[in-house]
Amino acid sequence: MFKIGEFSWFTRVSVKMLRHYDRIGLLKPSHVDPESGYRYYSVEQLPRLHRIVALKDLGFSLERIGDLLAGDLSEGQMRALLEQQRADLAALIEAEMVRLVRVEDTLARLADDLPVVDVVLRRVEAQLVASMRQRIDPFSEAISAMFVAVEQYVGAAQADRPPVLLYHDVEFIEEGVDVETAIPLKHPVEPTRRIHVRTLPAVDQMAVLVYTGPYEHMMPALTVLYHWIERGGYRIAGPQRDVYLRYNGSRGPARHLTTNPDDYITEFQIPVKGPNHAL
Amino acid sequence: MFKIGEFSWFTRVSVKMLRHYDRIGLLKPSHVDPESGYRYYSVEQLPRLHRIVALKDLGFSLERIGDLLAGDLSEGQMRALLEQQRADLAALIEAEMVRLVRVEDTLARLADDLPVVDVVLRRVEAQLVASMRQRIDPFSEAISAMFVAVEQYVGAAQADRPPVLLYHDVEFIEEGVDVETAIPLKHPVEPTRRIHVRTLPAVDQMAVLVYTGPYEHMMPALTVLYHWIERGGYRIAGPQRDVYLRYNGSRGPARHLTTNPDDYITEFQIPVKGPNHAL
DNA sequence: GGTACACCCTCCTACAATAGGAGAGTCAAG
DNA sequence: CTTGACTCTCCTATTGTAGGAGGGTGTACC
Structure with missing residues (x-):
């Protein structure tokens, strides 16, 4: 069992966030001292936290990660969530690329001393x-x-x-x-x-x-x-x-x-x- | 002079946002009735609001837009802000593309019945x-x-x-x-x-x-x-x-x-x- | 055995951009 | 003059993350 600080230290997830994940039910400590309220985590929780962080890196919201980890969804639902995420990311990338082009155009106009219009x-x-x-x-x-x-x-x-x-x-x-x-x-x-x-x-x-x-x-x-x-x-x-x-x-x-x-x-x-x- | 609702109607900027821009000093109504507090906008403010929306579409934060519109910055500073924005966007796009690849890899593993690991x-x-x-x-x-x-x-x-x-x-x-x-x-x-x-x-x-x-x-x-x-x-x-x-x-x-x-x-x-x- | 200090707790605040609602006041058309 | 649409301010919420206040806890060292 690790106190929250130790667990935070080697997972590199801040204490604030661990408490947050506890509150929203994403990762409950394996034991909470009823006297002091101290949270105690075990190595067994590491894979779950690891998966949370990995999914977060994939761009999922904590709420969706909660759904994904609930475990009560079929492979089809899992696939659907991933497909959704892929589509969201693709759309986001496309939008950002258009933005990038526009910023570059604006820079070009600025360099050519042309008026910048919006x-x-x-x-x-x-x-x-x-x-x-x-x-x-x-x-x-x-x-x-x-x-x-x-x-x-x-x-x-x-x-x-x-x-x-x-x-x-x-x-x-x-x-x-x-x-x-x-x-x-x-x-x-x-x-x-x-x-x-x-x-x-x-x-x-x-x-x-x-x-x-x-x-x-x-x-x-x-x-x-x-x-x-x-x-x-x-x-x-x-x-x-x-x-x-x-x-x-x-x-x-x-x-x-x-x-x-x-x-x-x-x-x-x-x-x-x-x-x-x-x- | 337009009441906030009219101005919102044809600029497609919500009333909430217009009030917000007023509060943060981004776009003050050309006249505010001291009795009623009603905001009155004029066509002359349209170019400014237009520019605000355009810069927002470019991905700038409202705060930065405030800086850009303050008008007291040199062309060099303007260019610097745009360059910064370009770099930010490029970095963001790269990060999102890595994410996208990862989501696709995960989907591929799922389709091949391989274990998904994080x-x-x-x-x-x-x-x-x-x-x-x-x-x-x-x-x-x-x-x-x-x-x-x-x-x-x-x-x-x-x-x-x-x-x-x-x-x-x-x-x-x-x-x-x-x-x-x-x-x-x-x-x-x-x-x-x-x-x-x-x-x-x-x-x-x-x-x-x-x-x-x-x-x-x-x-x-x-x-x-x-x-x-x-x-x-x-x-x-x-x-x-x-x-x-x-x-x-x-x-x-x-x-x-x-x-x-x-x-x-x-x-x-x-x-x-x-x-x-x-x- | 005590004390100091590092640690932990909860609760509050903030960020940025946006939206919704409550409750009260205002304008304009009929 | 009434009524209904509009507007005002103020409060709350979102999401993920961080900081602080104020107070309790655990332990290592003397």
């Missing part, structure tokens, strides 16, 4: 909108006109959410871009021949980049977004959306308006499908 | 011993005789620790194995021509396997230990030690003795050097 992946909810879709020349004034037309038409039905521009072309096009200007609605309005009423679908995995500044300089940021998607092993799964969080407009929800182009805030959103996450 | 890596402390070293035939009775001889010689100086057998051959040898039988000492004794007194050095990284059962069947377990070392990317860094935690002996510390070979408990220890840990 992309995040998140869900975007569905949104009822009124919209107008049209082929126009890129960066043209026509876009403003389209937004204004839709806003005027929907009037009080406009929701207090930022307007959205959708790009329906799959590839880059020099002129005649297929765009849709969408204004969020509080409730449906009657469609017309030019103004449609529809619901922008929710997107579970949206790669999002927030850009602050005038529209002329947004291309480098957008490039980063595409780079991010590619490097992360994602594929594009829908039309890009530009969300105007802060923009120049005499109309529209007041809290989204500003006049200084340097204060413009735009969110670039690209729906993606990824290998390592649920759709 | 190897752990730990430190072993230095130990003063009296020992006798000799070439003998493997598994011979001579080993017992050597232990008995040393035990008899050291007498009361014997410490209450298990005897150790060291194998000094680097490779497997059919006959004439170079072994050393070591008995732990409480304090030094006089050496003789045949009995040496020395300190078994501490080993920082010892691959250890606990084996329960008679000596005849220990080879498969030992094979696992070698396999484990190889698969983990370690190299052997010293002589193997067998520690007799529970063995048959009429003498020796009482708490290590038993007569039933099925109750024998032996620890196989092999010093290793590994790529991913400090020496």
Whole structure:
């Protein structure tokens, strides 16, 4: 019989942890003095502690180790737990490798004196909108006109959410871009021949980049977004959306308006499908 | 201005977390109503929150994110933090991959109906011993005789620790194995021509396997230990030690003795050097 | 046989990031 | 003005590990 300190000394498991394993029932001392409460361990407990430590090194939680050591599980259940652990580890490694790539990309951008911008992946909810879709020349004034037309038409039905521009072309096009200007609605309005009423679908995995500044300089940021998607092993799964969080407009929800182009805030959103996450 | 719920809704950062970021100073609301305590956020805070989420996805802790966002660090410091993160991630990935290999090995053993045994890596402390070293035939009775001889010689100086057998051959040898039988000492004794007194050095990284059962069947377990070392990317860094935690002996510390070979408990220890840990 | 000191006990606290709940106050739409 | 949705603070929990306080225990040495 060993006192807890001796047992700790040569198993290299701290006294704190041995007491913890006792409390959670993972490893009870073979004898506890009822007078003093002193724990006494025997060599016979060594294989069990050894297995606990080994399973811990395999990445199992103490709770799962408890299950595994309970002994009342079939070989099939044992295998299932191990398979589960393998899958968890594989997923974790994949996620960490994507992270590593991203950190390296950021370092590379820093080394090249390029601006560091941040992309995040998140869900975007569905949104009822009124919209107008049209082929126009890129960066043209026509876009403003389209937004204004839709806003005027929907009037009080406009929701207090930022307007959205959708790009329906799959590839880059020099002129005649297929765009849709969408204004969020509080409730449906009657469609017309030019103004449609529809619901922008929710997107579970949206790669999002927030850009602050005038529209002329947004291309480098957008490039980063595409780079991010590619490097992360994602594929594009829908039309890009530009969300105007802060923009120049005499109309529209007041809290989204500003006049200084340097204060413009735009969110670039690209729906993606990824290998390592649920759709 | 958005109330916390709205801000949470479209950033997909939970209200709980927004309040948390406020408390730790990571993201203060642009306005807090002094009456109600209500937090109000503005679009201008979106880039910052976005960056926080992006850095979190890169694996940074909130504390480090705080440092990174403080803005008062040079590009060099920024780079250093990223480099650190890269190194941390690389190390983590390597460790997880070793884990994964081990889980897969365990599954393979399970599928082949081989016994699952557990190897752990730990430190072993230095130990003063009296020992006798000799070439003998493997598994011979001579080993017992050597232990008995040393035990008899050291007498009361014997410490209450298990005897150790060291194998000094680097490779497997059919006959004439170079072994050393070591008995732990409480304090030094006089050496003789045949009995040496020395300190078994501490080993920082010892691959250890606990084996329960008679000596005849220990080879498969030992094979696992070698396999484990190889698969983990370690190299052997010293002589193997067998520690007799529970063995048959009429003498020796009482708490290590038993007569039933099925109750024998032996620890196989092999010093290793590994790529991913400090020496 | 006593005393000092190393050891052991329980109970509390902390970490980091996140989540849930209780109880009370606030805002906005009808 | 009521009601229901929202918000506030404060408390608790998670997981594995560690530190400390305050008090009891075992033993080696004198």
